[in-house]
Amino acid sequence: MSVRLTPYLVLPGTASEAIQFYEKALDAKVLFKQTFGEMPENPEFPLADEQKGLVGHAMLQVGESQMMFSDTFPGQPVQQGDQVTICITTKDASLSKQYFDGLKEGGTVILDMHEAFFSPAYGQVKDKFGVTFQLFTEGETMM
Template sequence: MSVRLTPYLVLPGTAGEAIAFYEKALDAQVLFKQTFGEMPASPDYPLADEQKGLIAHAMLQVGESQLMFSDSDSGKPVQQGDHVTICITTKDASKSKQFFEALKEGGTVIMDLHEAFFSPAYGQVKDKFGVTFHLFTEGAAMN
C-alpha cells in the first residue's frame, strides 16, 4: 500500500497569490482550483461579495507531490509559520538550489543551502507567506 502525505495550507486571503507564486517558484501545475463563489450557494452559509473570490480549495502538482490550499472563510485569523512545514526532496543539488533561491525571495533564510553530512545540499527558508521549507538533496555529501 502506498501512502502520500500532502501538506494543506490555509491562508488568510492570499491563497490565490500563493498559488501563482508556487507555480513559478516550484514549477508547479494547478490540478484544481475553485473559489467560494464557484461553489453551489448555500442559504445556511451566505457569502459576502469579498469572500466570493477567495480560494475554497486548490491542488497543485509539484513533481511527484501535491500541495493543497484554501483561504480561511471563518473570519478568524490564520496562524502562519511553523504550524506547517514542508520538506522538498530532490536528487539534484542544482534543483534544490533553484527552489531555495526562488522561495527565499521576499522571505527569510533560516539556514543557508549547504553541504551537510546527510545531504550534498540542505537548507531551510521561510517564504514570504510564512511557510517554512526544508530543501533536502538525497545522496551522501562529498567530504
C-alpha cells in the first residue's frame, strides 16, 4: 500500500511568489504548475481575466519530499489555520474514501468525495481537531 502525506499551502493570491521563494530558499524544483485559467472552465464559477493567472495547483520537489500549492479560489476566503492542509495521496479510490470517512467522524466535510477532472476520487474534510485534509487519488478519471 502506498500512501503519502504532503503539505498543501493555500495562499491568498501569492502562490507564484511563494513558489519562486521556495525555489531559491529550499533549492526546490517545480514539478507542475497550472493556473486557474488553464483548468477546464466551470460556468457556475466564471473567472475574471485577472483571476485566471492565479495558481490553481502546483507541486514542488524539495529534496526527497514534495510540497503542493494553490491560491485560494477567487471569492473563497482562507480561514486562519487553513493556509496549510495535509494532502493524503493514494492510488486506491476505496482507500481514499476509507480515510475520508474516518477523518469526517466528528469533523466537517468541506468538499464531498467525488470524481474530478484531475482525480478519480477527491475530497476535503476538516477533522474534529480543526486540521484540514485533502484526499487525492492518483489515476485516470472518467471525465
